[in-house]
Amino acid sequence: MHCPCRGKLKLFAASVTFVVLLTWLYLIVGNLENGRSLLLYSCLVEQSDSSYMERDMLEMRMREVVEENQQLRLQLSQSQGAVAQVQDGNYGNQQWVASADTGPEDGENTAEERSNQGGNHSDCVHRPMVEKCELIHVACVCAGHNTSRDVVTLVKSILFHRRNPLHFHFITDMVAHQILSSLFQSWMVPSIQVSFYDADELKSEVAWIPNKHYSGIYGLMKLTLTKALPSDLTKVIVLDTDITFATDIAELWAVFRKFTDKQVIGLVENQSDWYLGNLWKNHKPWPALGRGFNTGVILLLLEQLRRIGWEQMWRLTAERELMSMLSTSLADQDIFNAFIKQNPVLVHQLPCFWNVQLSDHTRSEQCYTEVSDLKVIHWNSPKKLRVKNKHVEFFRNLYLTFLEYDGNLLRRELFGCPSQPSSESIHLQDALEELDEDDQCYDFRRERIMVHRIHLYFLQYEYAPTEDDADVTLVAQLSIDRLQMLEAICNHWEGPISLALYMSDAEAQQFLRYVLASEVLKNRKNVGYHIVYKEGQFYPVNLLRNMALRHANTPYIFLADVDFLPMYGLYDYLRKSIVQLDMAHSKKALVVPAFETLRYRLSFPKSKAELLSMLDVGTLYTFRYHVWTKGHAPTNYAKWRTATTPYKVEWEADFEPYVVVRRDCPEYDQRFVGFGWNKVSHIMELDAQEYDLVVLPNAFMIHMPHAPSFDISKFRSSSSYRYCLTMLKDEFHQDLSRKYGSSALKYLTAERNI
Structure with a gap:
């Protein structure tokens, strides 16, 4: 392009160059003063155990620095663009991306990226960013426990950066549906909608395609999105589950504005040599355009895809290629690439920073010059964090930041954007308004109505019902300081187990690593681990028990504590007792007598006779006889020593045995948090519902020693704690009387006679 003002060209170029130098100087000073945003990301990882206040400050400061640096890079990019325009006299010819601008909504492409893409860079045409409250749609295919x-x-990384309402669309199997629906319902993040679509109803669409990919049939599900998603949904961002966002997803949503009239699919070029066919001898990939495209991040214009007959077109492509290829190796990616090679005009090539692919055979390092320019990290390898890359530590820290980030901090409002509150949030707000903040026991009452985030079946879970309908699940709860008990319990109890674990996000990852490193635990699939994320001041013991109880899958449950070891063979003994005592047609609570040892190393008794010998020599004791005799005295240990048949006992005040009951028993009262009366109140309600308390003559469990819990220490040291517990007990008695009438008066009388 010829410039008529050639006489002033050198002066203009010198002026712009001077602006560039000043901008660089300002950028360097800003970085020295404020610290790099990368360091702040690392701080978030290193400070995962710091207080919420410190993390909020870090988060706020990080956002400020990131935004500041982005603005500075934008100024620099504009200045460099102006210099390049003067020096070259033109913007170059676009090869793939047909739109004429790469506006600031995409971030600022480096010179290398513009060269690689052949992209035009215009500083004169700036299309608007996404509207402030525009709803962004995101779709994922998710199946199974691990993918959940x-x-x-992925969702945490999106929520951390987002400034727009979001609607997540999940194509799931039954397992992922249960897990994610419970998670989002309890998470209660404002301005978030979630929809689920049954993958089983879509399997017939792709089941005919032979597929060697490790993701199985679910790796083909993206092909069905035009059919699976609502017909009035016009566009959607489609993501793999192993994606981490380092920017606001609205920037990616804005790329839709750059599509030409013919473009319907947005993809990033594949960063491996897979489709070049040179990875090994006789390697024959599916056909692709050049290096092909990676389907970890896809922009789909659903309306246009339906209009051009996408479903018929990809089917014809797959049928044709399968005649020679026999099966897919990379699932939907092979079919997408074969389709695009036949229809290249339909694809819009995204800048590579929207899908930086990390696996063994990628060239992701050629995609960028500065890691701070990256938008999306794709851990597209089964080995995940063990890939090789010169910046892998940065990528790993970014990933770990969101892996262990406290999800409670993401419950922030999008101010200025109207949203429809969920029924759960409305109920919570109504309950909060009924509380008196001047009440001395306000914190206790607040805990009762608190909604905790819940992640059901955190690990792989498999259970097959027994034929006799007498199966029983051990139900318990724990925090991270009791993890060491899990292996021993699994060695003592071969039946199903349901555990509620009270943990932070970071502790949940420690727990995951602990299980995967244990030969005993990682091979046990009939243990349901349900994470209840930490929030509030007190340990929500009865909420945890209820969570484990609700997700037991057997007709009967053994309500235990995690610091007890069941006797060897107790699982089989309980199943036989359930049948013999006809628990299916009677209201019984089978009492398992509890004992304790003060020794950290114990030769566990293999029979009742051996246990009685250990009692006689003082190696074992009846549980809590030193400090709380009333809790288990009604078990009648003297009678148990010689009993050969089950015997009935009567309820007494403060009785709190460990029992086997039907799964439809009353739940625990969640007003009791921390220490005190959590089991006592439950046994009282069982008695109010006329359950017979029956002691099993050949069953026992032994409490193992451990340090006192934090809550028992608070109970012993705080008079306010003890006062509030008394108040809660009185209110429980009143509620029990209203619920069960005059027959419940005996509990109040028994309390007053103590």
């Missing part, structure tokens, strides 16, 4: 965990990290 991955989705949570």
Whole structure:
């Protein structure tokens, strides 16, 4: 392009160059003063155990620095663009991306990226960013327990940066549906909608395609999105579950504005040599355009895809290629690439920073010059964090930041954007308004109505019902300081187990690593681990028990504590007792007598006779006889020593045995948090419902020693704690009387006679 003002060209170029130098100087000073945003990301990882206030400050400061640096890079990019325009006299010819601008909504492309893409860079045409409250739609295919965990990290990274309402669309199997629906319902993030679509109803669409990819049939599900998603949904961002966002997803949503009239699919070029066919001898990939495209991040214009007959077109492509290829190796990606090679005009090539692919055979490092320019990290390898890359530590820290980030901090409002509150949030707000903040026991009452985030079946879970309908699940709860008990319990109890674990996001990852490193635990699939994320001041013991109880899958449950070891063979003994005592047609609570040892190392008794010998020599004791005799005295240990048949006992005040009951028993009262009266109140209600308390003559469990819990220490040291517990007990008695009438008066009388 010829410039008529050639006489002033050198002066203009010198002026712009001077602006560039000043901008660089300002950028360097800003970085020295404020610290790099990368360091702040690392701080978030290193400070995962710091207080919420410190993390909020870090988060706020990080956002400020990132935004400041982005603005500075924008100024620099504009100045460099102006210099390039003067020096070259033109913007170059676009090869793939047909739109004429790469506006600031995409971030600022480096010179290398513009060269690689052949992209035009215009500083004169700036299309608007996404509207402030525009709803952004995101779709994922998610199946199974492990993938459900991955989705949570992806969602955290999106929520951390987002400034727009979001609607997540999940194509799930039954397992992922249960996990994610419970998670989002309890998470209660404002301005978030979630929809689920049954993958089983879509399997017939792709089941005919032979597929060698490790993701199985679910790796083909993206092909069905035009059919699976609502017909009035016009566009959607489609993501793999192993994606981490480092920017606001609205920037990616804005790229839709750059599509030409013919473009319907947005993809990033594949960063491996897979489709070049040179990875090994006789390697024959599916056909692709050049290096092909990666389907970890896709922009789909659903309306236009339906209009051009996408479903018929990809089917014809797959049928044709399968005649020679026999099966897919990379699932939907092979079919997408074969389709695009036949229809290249339909694809819009995204800048590579929207899908930086990390696996063994990628060239992701050629995609960028500065890691701070990256938008999306794709851990597209089964080995995940063990890939090789010169910046892998940065990528790993970014990933770990969101993996262990406290999801409670993401419950922030989008101010200025109207949203429809969920029924759960409305109920919570109504309950909060009924509380008196001047009440001395306000904190206790607040805990009762608190909604905790819940991640059901955190690990792989498998259970097959027994034929006799007498199966029983051990139900318990724990925090991270009791993890060491899990292996021993699994060695003593071969039946199903349901555990509620009270943990922070970071502790949940420690727990995951602990299980995967244990030969005993990682091979046990009939243990349901349900994470209840930490929030509030007190340990929500009865909420945890209820969570484990609700997700037991057997007709009967053994209500235990995690610091007890059941006797060897107790599982089989309980199943036989359930049948013999006809628990299916009677209201019984089978009492398992509790004992304790003060020794950290114990030769566990293999029979009742051996246990009685250990009692006689003082190696074992009846549980809590030193400090709380009333809790188990009604078990009648003297009678148990010689009993050969089950015997009935009567309820007494403060009785709190460990029992086997039907799964439809009353739940625990959640007003009791921390220490005190959590089991006592439950046994009292069983008695109010006329359950017979029956002691099993050949069953026992032994409490193992451990340090006192934090809550028992608070109970012993705080008079306010003890006062509030008394108040809660009185209110429980009143509620029991209203619920069960005059027959419940005996509990109040028994309390007053103590």
